[in-house]
Amino acid sequence: MNRRKFVSQAAWVSAGSLFISPLLLPGCSAKDLFSGMNYEGRVLIIGAGAAGLYAGYLLKMNGIDFTIVEAGAEVGGRLGKLTGFADYDIDTGAQWMHGRHHILGDLAAKAGTMLTRDETALSYWFNQQIVDALPRDPFIFEGEALPDISFRDYAHDQGYGPEYDNIIEAIAGDQGAAASALSAYWNYKDEENWVSGDEDYKFRATYFDFFYEHVAAQVIGHVRLNSIVSEVDYTSDTVAVTLSGGEVLLADKVIVTVPVAVLKLEEILFSPRLPAEKTEAFSRFGMGPGMKVFLKFTHKFYSDNLLGGAVCAAYIDDTVGKVTQDHVLMAFVMGDQAAALHALGSDEAITQALLTELDLVYNGQASPAWLASSIHDYTDRPFIRGAYGYSTVGMGDARSVAARPVDNKIFFAGEAMNTNGHHQTVQGAVESACKAVIDLIDGVAP
Numbered sequence: 001m002n003r004r005k006f007v008s009q010a011a012w013v014s015a016g017s018l019f020i021s022p023l024l025l026p027g028c029s030a031k032d033l034f035s036g037m038n039y040e041g042r043v044l045i046i047g048a049g050a051a052g053l054y055a056g057y058l059l060k061m062n063g064i065d066f067t068i069v070e071a072g073a074e075v076g077g078r079l080g081k082l083t084g085f086a087d088y089d090i091d092t093g094a095q096w097m098h099g100r101h102h103i104l105g106d107l108a109a110k111a112g113t114m115l116t117r118d119e120t121a122l123s124y125w126f127n128q129q130i131v132d133a134l135p136r137d138p139f140i141f142e143g144e145a146l147p148d149i150s151f152r153d154y155a156h157d158q159g160y161g162p163e164y165d166n167i168i169e170a171i172a173g174d175q176g177a178a179a180s181a182l183s184a185y186w187n188y189k190d191e192e193n194w195v196s197g198d199e200d201y202k203f204r205a206t207y208f209d210f211f212y213e214h215v216a217a218q219v220i221g222h223v224r225l226n227s228i229v230s231e232v233d234y235t236s237d238t239v240a241v242t243l244s245g246g247e248v249l250l251a252d253k254v255i256v257t258v259p260v261a262v263l264k265l266e267e268i269l270f271s272p273r274l275p276a277e278k279t280e281a282f283s284r285f286g287m288g289p290g291m292k293v294f295l296k297f298t299h300k301f302y303s304d305n306l307l308g309g310a311v312c313a314a315y316i317d318d319t320v321g322k323v324t325q326d327h328v329l330m331a332f333v334m335g336d337q338a339a340a341l342h343a344l345g346s347d348e349a350i351t352q353a354l355l356t357e358l359d360l361v362y363n364g365q366a367s368p369a370w371l372a373s374s375i376h377d378y379t380d381r382p383f384i385r386g387a388y389g390y391s392t393v394g395m396g397d398a399r400s401v402a403a404r405p406v407d408n409k410i411f412f413a414g415e416a417m418n419t420n421g422h423h424q425t426v427q428g429a430v431e432s433a434c435k436a437v438i439d440l441i442d443g444v445a446p
């Protein structure tokens with residue numbers, strides 16, 4: 001996702017110039033974590049995405065015994081990397097660091113990581129032509145006065161006609177949702193506390209590499225891959241975590257970091273069942289179809305960013321901020337559009353649908369210039385089951401209820417559990433991990 005866009009050129013910056021005090025970091029200050037922690041128990045973390053890895057990183061820094069169990073064959077979850085498709089490495093999941101006033105911005109600053117501030121301009125496919133500005137501003141989804149209706153209904157109520165539908169779809173798609181499913185009010189309320197900053201940054205290497213080097217590598221020796229958790233029994237003081245092969249792991253506390261879609265689908269059985277208020281809260285989250293499609297071309301014939309396609313509402317030049325001779329356009333497809341492409345059933349059919357739309361928009365230039373595609377579909381990806389959690393109509397307090405610990409034994413983290421306004425992001429996942437670790441330690445304090 002690429003939340004915020006500005007109109008000028010991208011510029012290289014060294015993250016060293018972005019340093020901010022850890023005391024300013026929301027929800028997870030150094031003071032909270034490193035004063036007098038003294039926990040002797042064993043912790044088991046389920047999931048080795050950003051949240052699980054960061055929880056392990058904090059526990060390791062504090063000398064606490066922990067294991068991370070990951071269902072997949074690799075760490076990273078929705079952070080992933082594609083090599084060999086182009087002459088630079090591509091982020092298949094998270095790509096932009098949104099703002100810099102957060103834990104990871106601080107980490108990047110301290111490490112002197114090279115970032116590019118992405119300030120590329122938006123253009124629109126509107127009434128069958130490419131335009132740089134629209135007659136009316138489509139970014140209308142902020143403010144207390146928004147009703148709890150969908151983005152699409154709100155735009156229609158405000159007099160935006162069908163010619164704006166695919167542009168509204170792109171704005172909702174940024175939140176991982178179809179415009180018909182995302183609540184105008186709750187999306188705003190959930191984001192009200194956003195303090196990361198409004199700029200977007202891209203990594204000179206990849207977000208995956210940055211996270212791997214500075215976080216994952218520190219805990220990789222504690223990760224058990226290919227270990228699918230099927231059941232968590234917290235009936236007694238010691239929690240028993242059963243893997244799909246039948247092996248049982250014991251722990252005093254468990255941090256669950258699986259995506260909210262996995263919790264909604266009850267792919268992990270809790271015994272006793274989780275409180276009804278929690279399962280009901282999970283059910284109020286949306287988390288639906290989403291994919292990134294990378295299209296490699298012989299040359300650039302497309303805009304840096306184009307919003308408003310009927311097949312894909314957001315086409316983005318993936319090479320911005322990279323050192324490359326290649327030309328790669330990313331189709332960022334979410335919601336109903338992702339469902340429609342997913343239903344086509346093959347990479348060839350998805351590529352063809354996108355090329356047909358690009359030929360229409362760019363006067364037949366796409367197909368002759370096309371070299372290759374790489375498709376990363378999260379729609380039914382095992383152990384992920386969608387793009388990222390969004391706020392549906394009727395969301396209410398679901399996010400904070402979902403994030404609450406159970407019995408001082410089961411703690412919840414992951415992007416969807418972030419209650420600081422940073423859900424749907426890597427920093428949000430990390431902050432939620434930080435909160436879970438603090439709750440876990442606090443719970444044992446006298």
Ligand SMILES: Cc1cc2nc3c(=O)[nH]c(=O)nc-3n(C[C@H](O)[C@H](O)[C@H](O)COP(=O)(O)OP(=O)(O)OC[C@H]3O[C@@H](n4cnc5c(N)ncnc54)[C@H](O)[C@@H]3O)c2cc1C
Pocket residue numbers: 001002046047048049050051052069070071072075076077078079092093094095096097098227228229230257258259262267268290291292378382383384386387388413414415416423424425426427428429
């Ligand atoms: C296409 C796409 C683009 C994105 N772009 C951006 C971006 O530009 N910037 C940004 O900040 N964020 C972006 N995000 C969001 C970001 O990737 C996520 O918010 C973040 O990575 C989520 O981390 P997590 O730890 O909460 O979950 P995950 O990364 O999903 O980790 C959860 C882990 O749990 C594991 N698991 C699930 N079930 C089980 C089980 N039964 N047993 C054991 N393990 C299990 C999974 O395999 C997974 O590894 C994007 C996401 C997607 C999908």
